[in-house]
Amino acid sequence: MFRNLAKIGRSASFSQAPQNLKTSTVHLQPVRAMSALPNYKFETLKVTSPKEFVYEVTLNRPDALNSMNKEFWYEVPACFNQISTDTNCRAVVITGSGRLFTAGLDLSSIAEVVAFEEDEDVARRSMKIMPTIRDFQKTFTAIEKCNKPVIAAIHNACIGGGVDLITSCDIRYCTKDAFFQIKEVDIGLAADVGTLQRLPKIVGNDSLVRELVYTARRFQSDEALSFGLVSRVFPNRDACVSGAIEMAELIASKSPVAVTGSKVNMVYSRDHGVQEGLDFIAVWNQGMLQSEDVMKAAMASMQKETPKFSKL
Numbered sequence: 001m002f003r004n005l006a007k008i009g010r011s012a013s014f015s016q017a018p019q020n021l022k023t024s025t026v027h028l029q030p031v032r033a034m035s036a037l038p039n040y041k042f043e044t045l046k047v048t049s050p051k052e053f054v055y056e057v058t059l060n061r062p063d064a065l066n067s068m069n070k071e072f073w074y075e076v077p078a079c080f081n082q083i084s085t086d087t088n089c090r091a092v093v094i095t096g097s098g099r100l101f102t103a104g105l106d107l108s109s110i111a112e113v114v115a116f117e118e119d120e121d122v123a124r125r126s127m128k129i130m131p132t133i134r135d136f137q138k139t140f141t142a143i144e145k146c147n148k149p150v151i152a153a154i155h156n157a158c159i160g161g162g163v164d165l166i167t168s169c170d171i172r173y174c175t176k177d178a179f180f181q182i183k184e185v186d187i188g189l190a191a192d193v194g195t196l197q198r199l200p201k202i203v204g205n206d207s208l209v210r211e212l213v214y215t216a217r218r219f220q221s222d223e224a225l226s227f228g229l230v231s232r233v234f235p236n237r238d239a240c241v242s243g244a245i246e247m248a249e250l251i252a253s254k255s256p257v258a259v260t261g262s263k264v265n266m267v268y269s270r271d272h273g274v275q276e277g278l279d280f281i282a283v284w285n286q287g288m289l290q291s292e293d294v295m296k297a298a299m300a301s302m303q304k305e306t307p308k309f310s311k312l
């Protein structure tokens, strides 16, 4: 399988003829021109802070349709692990630069990403590939494990690995022109970095998920909204990104103790039974109920004031 993919990779377009990419037709860049945060230095991502306590992580390879190359797979977890403990951030928005959100795996990078000696024994080759798959799974798990809620703002195409990415986010918004495709079967793969595991839990319709996975058929924003993959649809990219940032700002105004606790417990409860989930939150809250945030929030609510919470 990967041997064939590696051959495709050697002849795919981005590595050989990036100048041919059709990126000039529609450029929907944000109206806001924001400078990157100096302590977040990545090749494939740009991190900015559009509002206090809100970070925007932009997939930043517009000329390659934000496709996922080797650097991307390692930069995403580095970025989200850093954000997870960054006390200046309480909510994150993921956006795509250029004309679409992401084209998924960079087909021209496959040979570099999955490197092995062709004449090597199958077991030895397999054992070399396994750690790469595990690493790539960690890429999107880092978003799910990030202590801050993450909102995906999707415009135009969200293909293959893009669906893996957005299903690891907490909230998904998209534009009216957005379309999605679980594309992996079309390149001879069973999706292996999260879609098959997370999507059924998000949409609660196993029959539909299987249909989308087995056929790789495209579906549009209205269908994505109808079965709950996204919760809001906006007329265009600017409106979508602004809506996501506004929601992130609202989340960031709440107690970071309460929001982080809610995220950690929702992820835990998705993967465990009701009683285990109740046990987990009981242990969690035996500590967190002692937080100053509880008293602050309750007092502010009674006095009809807006509480201000300290950094975590």
Ligand SMILES: CCC/C=C/C=C/C(=O)SCCNC(=O)CCNC(=O)[C@H](O)C(C)(C)COP(=O)(O)OP(=O)(O)OC[C@H]1O[C@@H](n2cnc3c(N)ncnc32)[C@H](O)[C@@H]1OP(=O)(O)O
Binding pocket: 012, 013, 014, 017, 020, 021, 022, 065, 067, 102, 103, 104, 105, 106, 107, 108, 132, 133, 136, 157, 159, 160, 161, 162, 183, 184, 187, 192, 193
């Ligand atoms: C261990 C692995 C874990 C990860 C697995 C992940 C798997 C996946 O993501 S599977 C999906 C991989 N992606 C694709 O198959 C995308 C295929 N591309 C498209 O469907 C369309 O190109 C797209 C909808 C993104 C855009 O369509 P549009 O009509 O607007 O543009 P095109 O003319 O089709 O494309 C422009 C040029 O870009 C090249 N290109 C597009 N996507 C990729 C890609 N993912 N990797 C490399 N190159 C890509 C396309 O060939 C065109 O090149 P050229 O003909 O030279 O202009």
